[in-house]
Amino acid sequence: MLTIIVCMKVVIDPEMPFSEFRIDRERRKPVPPAGVPPVFSPFDENALECALKIKDSVECRVTVLSMGKMVPKAILQKALAAGANEAVIIEDPEFDNLDPFSTAQILAAAIRKLEAYDLVFTGRQAADWDSGLVWAGIAEMLDMPAVTIARNVKLSEGKALVERCVWDGIELIETQLPALISFSSEVGELRGVTVPALIKAKKREIPKWTRSDVESQKSGLVELKDLYEPELGNVDLYLVPGDSFVEKGRNLAKRLVEEGLF
């Protein structure tokens, strides 16, 4: 049976209000916002959605793999309720602030440990560090071809036909299997979850692996030296005056021309 592994990262909700986002500059990491539950990185949800679309039409098994310092079980249960067959957590206190090179190595080791696979799906980049590297590491370490920024995948005769989003259209790329495919928002959002499915998923055990189950070592290839807020707060806002909205519009045009912006 066709097997798809979807790598999903749990991140600080990227849709959280800007005003709530704080950086701990000393420790070079964001302060987890109080009262904002973590979520799957949105592109990883797109990847899962594409896997489930394939599962809708052909017999296939979807396994979700999520690694981190702490992976909340409840989020993985959501993936199961959406239609994934299995979920595996790879969790270790040491998996804190790993660089993409170490992350890819751990995920590749975990995928090797899982049974045979035909496709590995990831998001194009995670919504926290936006590195956009991990997919490539998995593909290279497992010696698979990769197709990036996909919006749809069809399977036929032991190959996958991938619609790849490029700036001026859609490329159609055929790849041998096994292959890695990375996804973007063009896939569409992850399907909703029904209450009965969620209740059923809550009863499922989710296997948990640790560092000792996967070989892991810090790569030391990249180092985060500083994490800081972009200078946006200091923008001096000039609000155009006007007794009516139309007049404000006229004044806005005058102002922009005076500043030589047009």
Next chain:
Amino acid sequence: MDDRGCLLVFGELEKDDLSSMTAQLMRAGGQLAKNMGRELCLLFIGSASSEAAMKGYGYGADRVMTADDPHLETYLADSFLQPLEQIVRELGPAIVLFGHNDRGFDLAPRLAFRLKAGAILDCVELEPSNDSGLVNFVKPVFGGKALGRFSCSGPPRIASIREGAFEPADFDKSKRGEVLPLSLALDESRIRTRFVGKTTDENLSAALSLTSAKIVVSGGRGLKDKEGVSIIRETADLLGGAIGGSRPVVDNGWLPSSLQVGLTGKKVSPHVYIAVGISGSLQHMAGCLKSKTIVAINCDQSAPIFRLSRIGAVGDYRQILEGFNAEIRNIKEGGMITQNG
């Protein structure tokens, strides 16, 4: 490995010239190369006319190289990566720069893993550094909520650069040189993918002008309906600019997804970005924060967009743009505006 190597730019051509992205890489790489006292090398993979490739010298390259093979006629990462890996291994550059575009974010990460080299994508600044990292790479993280300064161990260090982060390098047509063709040995069995075909986006010309326009008028949820798109289009046309939109506008089907500005869409950096009915979510701002001037038109004065804009107008956007357009027409008749675009 010897870390005194050159700075290598992965080049792309557009018609008979360097692509705008590549010209920007020549600026970014040129500054670094000068700082570090290194050679600036430019490489074109795939069919490149030597006349066009030679222009690389005009943009400041010390050496321009081409690598061509029948397998490289259409772009496939599997085929492009082979010569790229060979050449980088032989040349031993200290730094390799890509544009952060369809090819750059497809190739740079895999090249990095093949060479066991550090990589940072989507950089907006490159800062020379005195330590062994040679350079610090600054990139937006957390959807643009923060910036990270990274160093990479090398050689090589691999980076992709965000479009618009650097001005294109100046072109000096008197500078010419010899384009060096490199010989390749491609292993066909390692090409595991096949290019089947391509459909071009029907909104291509609009998407094209969006990323290159000096003025962008962009609409958000506050447009309220599809009609609003025609209103911002009118303003954009008057200014010789392009239109774009935030995700809700695309989700509602008012604009095609190729015109979406934001983290998941186009990243634009025009001289003037006019945000109409856009609240200023991080997802959206990640796509336009590099604009020189952000102008906000919004009925809600507490919207975050006003904290990120230099000039704002609070009120009904239809009436504001009505007055705005009328005044622009006026001024145009007076001959004070030269068409920009």
